[in-house]
Amino acid sequence: MAEHVQDNAEREEDDYGLDPRLVQSIREAIDAGNAPAIDTLMEPLHAADIADVLEQIDPDERRDLVRLWSKGFDGDILSELDEAIREDVIEALPHEVLTEAVRELDSDDVVDLIEDLEEPVQERILDALEVSDRVAVEQSLTYPEYSAGRLMQREVVTAPEYWTVGEAIDFLRNAKELPDQFYHVILVDPRWHPVGYVTLGKLLSSKRAVKLTEITEDSFRTIGVMDEEGDVAYAFNQYHLISAPVVDEDGRLAGVITIDDAMAVLDEEHEEDILRLAGVGEGSLSDSVIETTQQRIPWLAVNLVTAIVASFVIAQFEDVIARVVALAVLMPIVASMGGNAGTQALTVAVRAIATRDLTGSNLWRVVRREVLVGVVNGIVFALVMGAVGWLWFGSSWIGAVLAAAMVINLVVAGLAGILVPVALERAGVDPALGSGAFVTTVTDVVGFFAFLGLAALVLL
Numbered sequence: 001m002a003e004h005v006q007d008n009a010e011r012e013e014d015d016y017g018l019d020p021r022l023v024q025s026i027r028e029a030i031d032a033g034n035a036p037a038i039d040t041l042m043e044p045l046h047a048a049d050i051a052d053v054l055e056q057i058d059p060d061e062r063r064d065l066v067r068l069w070s071k072g073f074d075g076d077i078l079s080e081l082d083e084a085i086r087e088d089v090i091e092a093l094p095h096e097v098l099t100e101a102v103r104e105l106d107s108d109d110v111v112d113l114i115e116d117l118e119e120p121v122q123e124r125i126l127d128a129l130e131v132s133d134r135v136a137v138e139q140s141l142t143y144p145e146y147s148a149g150r151l152m153q154r155e156v157v158t159a160p161e162y163w164t165v166g167e168a169i170d171f172l173r174n175a176k177e178l179p180d181q182f183y184h185v186i187l188v189d190p191r192w193h194p195v196g197y198v199t200l201g202k203l204l205s206s207k208r209a210v211k212l213t214e215i216t217e218d219s220f221r222t223i224g225v226m227d228e229e230g231d232v233a234y235a236f237n238q239y240h241l242i243s244a245p246v247v248d249e250d251g252r253l254a255g256v257i258t259i260d261d262a263m264a265v266l267d268e269e270h271e272e273d274i275l276r277l278a279g280v281g282e283g284s285l286s287d288s289v290i291e292t293t294q295q296r297i298p299w300l301a302v303n304l305v306t307a308i309v310a311s312f313v314i315a316q317f318e319d320v321i322a323r324v325v326a327l328a329v330l331m332p333i334v335a336s337m338g339g340n341a342g343t344q345a346l347t348v349a350v351r352a353i354a355t356r357d358l359t360g361s362n363l364w365r366v367v368r369r370e371v372l373v374g375v376v377n378g379i380v381f382a383l384v385m386g387a388v389g390w391l392w393f394g395s396s397w398i399g400a401v402l403a404a405a406m407v408i409n410l411v412v413a414g415l416a417g418i419l420v421p422v423a424l425e426r427a428g429v430d431p432a433l434g435s436g437a438f439v440t441t442v443t444d445v446v447g448f449f450a451f452l453g454l455a456a457l458v459l460l
Helices: 002-014 020-032 035-042 045-056 060-066 075-080 083-092 096-102 106-114 121-128 131-141 165-174 202-205 231-239 259-277 289-315 316-321 326-354 363-393 396-426 432-460
Strands: 159-160 184-188 195-199 243-247 251-257
Touching: 002 060, 020 035, 020 045, 020 060, 020 165, 045 060, 045 075, 045 083, 045 289, 060 083, 075 083, 075 106, 083 432, 096 121, 106 121, 106 131, 121 131, 121 243, 159 165, 165 202, 184 202, 195 202, 195 243, 231 243, 231 259, 251 259, 289 316, 289 432, 316 326, 316 432, 326 363, 326 396, 326 432, 363 396, 363 432
Parallel strands: 159 184
Antiparallel strands: 184 195, 243 251
């Protein structure tokens, strides 16, 4: 029975993500130049898994795989590829394969595919499109990066607001081309202003004579082409939207954004926040050594400066440390606890700012909470470390100083973890970008100053 459960668990694990043995088999087939074997191994894979294969193998193997299996490529694979290797794959694809692949994609996917590519590669993809599709993509590229105009797709299903259910169904059945995926029929007035939308479920379950305006959804709202894509993702998440029409400056329908694109933006923003909190920019596993180094050096330099500041504080108490060596042993504990507490508060604050849960109306309530949390945590760990300091070095004064410094630093850590990202956000700086370095500086400086300053006052 246990073996049966284990076998099922292994099969379920293989259903999610790539089996390393499969990747190894693909590599062996590439080395052997065995195109039929590659076709057999790759054919069952989802586009996202194929993209993962391309990202996990070496650049030389990637080029050989593209050459040996070029006819298996489709537009979905190109859309799933990491931006760091997308251009290399596109350049390696034969023109006819690339043409067929990009023509399968909706306009928003084509825009996402080419917007970060070099101009010659962009032109190669644009040349592969039908004239009407190329015009739509080029128009989308005129909108600012990270705007709704870049995010939207031009393929929209519309109906006049005076139509009935029967007329709409007949239109859909007779249409020569419809988007591969759509969730609403958007109702428009004679001036092409969207006035509502109807879900496909409501459309199919209503009588033919029912007016479309009678079955519109209450969730209807429009998005401006110039709106930030972060605001769009927030609206989808906040109001549980499935799709939303995008309108131009005159309120006319320009396109539609669907939930998959909005959630992709939300996922990207969360990923960027995590990477920026760690000071590693927007790097990926496909980046070269030079690119990765360039991304990390700036924040390592900032951390070096903050470390020098903390060391300068320590230097002011050289005499105290020289007389009481125990202080040198214990002071990293105070700074480390403060740093961890500050990171906890900082992470919560950055996430709350991103989701717009932390605003001016509740800021001081959150600050009071963090101060109280810092006090409680400080007292708990002050009692523990006070006892440790006393027992370790046989001095009740050292234990008392350590305990007091712990309370002070944990309270300050909670304050800094909230106020630093809020201050950066109000200054127009991404709070995920520099908060970590500033909060660490505050907790290190305050921790060392509180511990060594109290020691100077009490022990000498």
